Amino acid sequence: MNDADKFIIRKAILELAKTGTPRFTSIDDEVRNLYNINSKAINLWDFVTAIGAQLSRPPYDPYRETISLDISIGRKRSRKVILNIPLIIYGNIAIHYSSLESVHVALNRLAEKGNVLGLISEIEINTTKDNKRKYPLFKKVPFDINDGLEDYKKSHPEGLMLQYKDETSLKMLQNFRKEFDGPLLVDVSEVFPLYIKTILEEGADGIIVDTDKVTKNERYKGKHAIAVIHDAKKAINDYYKGREENDDDNAILVIAGDVNSAGKIVKAAALGANVVGYSTSMLIAHSNMYSEKPSDVSSIADNVYRHMVGTKGEIKGIPAALGYSDFHNLSPSDLRTSSIDASIQGDIPLEGIDRTYKEMIEQVVNEYVSEKGIKLNSSETQEVVRSIVRE
Amino acid sequence: MCGICAVMMENRNKDFPIGCLLYKMMESQQIRAQDSTGVAIFNKETNKEFYKLDYFRKNNGKYNPVTEKVPPERLDKTFYELTQDPNIVITSFAKEMNLLKDIGLVRDLDAKYKIRSIQGTHGIGHLRIATSSRVTPDNAHPFSTIVMPDIAVVHNGEITNYSKLRSSLELQGYHLFTRCDSEVIAVFIADQLLRHGDLEKANYELIKKADGPFTYIVATSNSLALVRDKFGARKGIFGYNPGNRNYPPFWAMATDLSALDSVGATFYVETPQPGKPKIFYNEMKTRSIPN
Structure with missing residues (x-):
């Protein structure tokens, strides 16, 4: 200065x-x-970079050393879900059955090779003995459900996902928590940043925040997704402040919305996301962008599979270059920004300073x-x- | 490229001027680092009724060292007052430990504090060349913590995921005074010792969580632990001197072999396996190599 x-x-x-x-x-x-000439908020992701190896941080060799991407979801539950890639397929738009078929085939193939990803979906694929599900499913429960949990138990999902709308959702969360011993994720995008402490007190295993939805709220007008991630992580940290719990058992933060490329996944993780909710439509669009094949189930599944394997390699490379053997060691101090606004919104150090x-x-x-x-x-x-x- | 060293006298011998051995070992490794120097020496005979707090008071870029003797009943209040002042950096919280550090060479530290004449059962020493934080007296090693008394750490290398470890410790309510990754080791180990009291388990936990190339020595009131990272990327070596009629037997640890040579600790020379802490207790009476 x-x-x-x-x-x-x-x-x-x-x-x-x-x-x-x-x-x-x-x-x-x-x-x-703050705003460009069209008074439209600029994309701050472009002003944020990860700082690579330096004198005090020699890099790991991702070809020789293991760079772990594993994440465990389930706090202290007896039933936990372990993802080998910190991604859950989840989008704003309800997934169509035909898209789900392709995603199902791709996720099964990935799981067979030890790359387990999660899926959040309201509908599910009719599995037979031959195409049995090999990846964890978080069954999406609509917020206005009046029935019990029995319907949801029938499909044996590994986890459940609730949408939090208002105080009535709390009662639902309490009931589900009593009956279900697997991981329970709660989407708080409608009420963010309220209720997070209460939701965690009631035993939720993770919070889902959709940056696209939140930035449309009046409270976050003019703010960027990085502010949402920063505030969501802060809210979870505030809940854990002063507690002596082992941080391996903490609730996770799932960031969905506009995080849909390897670079953004790494930046979101550094800002505090434990898992990224990868939009289904974006996934299929990405993986079919350069495809010349007709879009049948197996060719889309092929592309989704290849896209995910590539993404895995990319998101392993950056922590390795930063000197980490674990993807989840990323923190805001690994980022630098050239934008003062990004620095304020995400608490990110400025470049050169x-x-x-x-x-x-x-x-x-x-x-x-x-x-x-x-x-x-x-x-x-x-x-x-x-x-x-x-x- | 810092230099670390430690000495553990056998049979709880506390009358030997252990500072003299540390001085020799540090001098022989001075070529590795010249920014700052420090030692922590333990003697059970010192200071039985009070806790000793050492801290720097920052004023216009100057660091004034202050030592305060605090009775146990005033400890919480004193900590509260000192941690509220952003110009205070507590460097040592001790019952039996004498921690001295400053910028400059080991001979400068000796000229200031006469470290060669300090007696004790065991001690650690450090020579620093700065990589990630500034050259100031508060960033010199050894690092102590206010979490529990008589913990000191010297460290060579880098904890690359220092920010993550630091924020998880701060979430638990621990106060850190510097931006140095080595302070995180001291607080992490103290936190683990408060949980289960097992130094070996505490070190295994840190090896599991910490990334980067490092070797460090942790000193407690009755033990020393020499630890290398899981890949063994930084050096660390220990040896034994059987003593003679002029001086008692002792174990010595250092970064370079030359430091062991300088004090004749050339028996049973070994380097700890990567990711496996070597613990030395001061009640050890045999010459068997500790597990």
């Missing part, structure tokens, strides 16, 4: 102190690129406060910082 920036920030602090309100226009709106924008502002505030002999406690300091960065 140069002297001119410091001067402007100090001026903002003085104004804030005098008037009690933050400046109407932040000094760095233009730098922050290795500190977040908030940390920089906090330092300037602390220096100014100490220089002028002003007494501010830490919560007041945070309030000033929040006002300046307009969080």
